């Protein structure tokens with residue numbers, strides 16, 4: 001029996017785990033360096049992986065020291081949050097699903113547990129069990145912290161992509177002298193429609209457009225909010241001296257709009273070509289279509 | 296044969312992004328159950344209106360989707376529920392053009408016209424639940440007017 005186990009001298013499981021983490025810092029980091037999560041992220045040198053592992057061990061020790069093994073918001077984790085999220089993001093980029101990243105994080109636990117069991121071989125079984133449980137909880141919390149960071153990273157990425165989409169998805173096309181068109185694609189939510197309106201109004205001013213065609217072929221759902229956005233854009237263009245034409249209303253959408261009871265107070269045409277024909281006609285520049293007789 | 300797999304779901308309605316998921320789910324579920332393009336479009340549009348009401352007026356809630364059948368006819372039942380302020384005057388809320396905010400006031404009344412069955416329950420101070428059903432073919436029973 002080791003001497004430190006004299007009655008009343010047993011450290012609390014949390015502090016035992018803390019001391020163990022300090023003591024075995026090097027070995028834990030060495031073993032982690034061989035696990036997929038570290039091995040595949042730190043590819044330049046093994047030392048790099050070991051150093052990164054040590055930082056995580058230190059964080060765990062600090063969390064144990066503050067008796068917060070169950071708290072993902074423990075101050076100790078703040079040092080490693082960014083590193084963990086970068087590691088998670090690297091694995092996602094490599095094509096792993098969140099579940100796979102999560103199980104790679106889970107794989108960090110057994111090597112540490114084995115070391116702990118070896119260290120406490122001589123300790124009373126219930127003490128070993130209590131310490132193992134504490135370590136399990138602590139590693140579970142670490143996993144949670146890592147997943148949280150990875151998810152918020154992912155969220156930020158998708159927000160960025162969304163913003164980019166907002167910008168690229170609204171090209172204004174100049175079809176003719178005085179005629180511009182915007183093909184609307186996807187969900188016309190408030191943010192999108194604000195961008196559409198601004199881009200369109202700028203184009204109307206820049207190109208002295210008298211006609212603006214809003215083509216909604218690529219808009220999957222026209223509900224009352226989308227209709228309201230369309231009508232606001234139409235009204236604003238009118239104030240700038242341009243007439244709007246809405247084109248690309250598919251039959252199913254047309255029927256839905258009627259049932260919904262919406263009154264699109266604007267000129268509509270079935271296709272972009274029809275809308276262009278109408279605008280040209282109004283501008284006095286009729287196109288003669290040899291095959292189709294009169295337009 | 297149309298399967299009910301992937302039709303039943305309970306989706307949160309807490310953000311604009313959730314509305315996108317709601318529309319997508321309803322569209323896919325309706326397609327799976329053999330809805331034609333027009334019926335799909337109508338139901339998705341009704342769902343979009345009701346989900347937005349749940350979000351904007353009800354302060355958020357959820358949509359539950361259920362597969363129903365009557366004889367050989369497949370249907371989709373959607374329930375939108377929130378624990379928001381509720382609606383004191385249902386007749387007024389259901390009339391064309393009534394809005395308590397800056398909307399067109401066409402959402403609720405329009406959604407009712409877009410589906411085969413429509414039912415609304417609301418308790419001021421406790422919340423609102425709107426249930427709608429759409430059938431893939433002609434409705435198997437007389438239309439319920441509420």
Ligand SMILES: Nc1ncnc2c1ncn2[C@@H]1O[C@H](COP(=O)(O)OP(=O)(O)OP(=O)(O)O)[C@@H](O)[C@H]1O
Pocket residue numbers: 224225344348349352353377379380381382388389393394395396397398399400401402403404423
């Ligand atoms: N879930 C709800 N909780 C509380 N009030 C609601 C709810 N749904 C609808 N209402 C009330 O009913 C009114 C009418 O709803 P409706 O959807 O027809 O119009 P709207 O949402 O104001 O505008 P829009 O035409 O853009 O939908 C709303 O203005 C609101 O006062």
Ligand SMILES: [Mg+2]
Pocket residue numbers: 344347348398401402403
């Ligand atoms: Mg509404």
